[in-house]
Amino acid sequence: QQQVKQSPQSLIVQKGGIPIINCAYENTAFDYFPWYQQFPGKGPALLIAIRPDVSEKKEGRFTISFNKSAKQFSLHIMDSQPGDSATYFCAASKRAGNMLTFGGGTRLMVKP
Amino acid sequence: DVKVTQSSRYLVKRTGEKVFLECVQDMDHENMFWYRQDPGLGLRLIYFSYDVKMKEKGDIPEGYSVSREKKERFSLILESASTNQTSMYLCASRRQPPNYGYTFGSGTRLTVV
Numbered sequence: 001q002q003q004v005k006q007s008p009q010s011l012i013v014q015k016g017g018i019p020i021i022n023c024a025y026e027n028t029a030f031d032y033f034p035w036y037q038q039f040p041g042k043g044p045a046l047l048i049a050i051r052p053d054v055s056e057k058k059e060g061r062f063t064i065s066f067n068k069s070a071k072q073f074s075l076h077i078m079d080s081q082p083g084d085s086a087t088y089f090c091a092a093s094k095r096a097g098n099m100l101t102f103g104g105g106t107r108l109m110v111k112p
Numbered sequence: 113d114v115k116v117t118q119s120s121r122y123l124v125k126r127t128g129e130k131v132f133l134e135c136v137q138d139m140d141h142e143n144m145f146w147y148r149q150d151p152g153l154g155l156r157l158i159y160f161s162y163d164v165k166m167k168e169k170g171d172i173p174e175g176y177s178v179s180r181e182k183k184e185r186f187s188l189i190l191e192s193a194s195t196n197q198t199s200m201y202l203c204a205s206r207r208q209p210p211n212y213g214y215t216f217g218s219g220t221r222l223t224v225v
Contacts, residue, residue, distance in 0.1 A: 043116070
């Protein structure tokens with residue numbers, strides 16, 4: 001049973017485009033939603049995270065949008081660059097500090 | 113720079129072999145985790161450990177066991193490797209809550225033939 005569903009599985013955009021990765025969750029007890037970035041040959045690294053008391057969070061070119069009523073959150077990458085090509089995972093937990101449940105991952109390719 | 117080190121990047125083992133995957137962290141973290149990563153399935157938790165000699169089953173513990181005799185080391189054991197255990201295995205560590213940042217190792221790609 002996958003409690004966090006992520007889409008799309010893969011995504012190709014041109015440099016400067018705005019890729020959007022979506023996640024939906026089922027458990028209303030989730031209240032911490034991080035995104036991880038994984039480059040080939042490396043482990044995932046925390047990119048950005050949001051709590052449900054805000055609808056949007058920005059860090060540099062990365063933005064999380066959160067819709068509590070729809071139980072959905074998404075990652076937007078502004079002015080995407082080839083160096084952003086990686087696999088992105090969304091995740092959720094019931095409290096910051098509890099176990100993370102991961103989505104299935106999205107492989108992003110940004111073409112020059 | 114903090115580190116989680118997995119002993120092998122690539123392993124090839126035969127069906128039925130006993131396999132040990134080793135993970136060491138140098139951050140004095142209490143919590144350690146083993147995940148497997150498969151395309152389209154994301155990261156699935158196999159086992160985790162809150163502290164030395166303590167372990168808890170994750171979502172997919174069948175066919176695996178773990179050992180944590182020292183705080184810095186968390187081992188994943190495949191008692192009798194099978195082809196469906198061919199996967200990427202990721203180790204992670206974290207301080208006790210309320211800290212929540214996971215630090216991952218680079219992974220071990222295991223192929224069982």
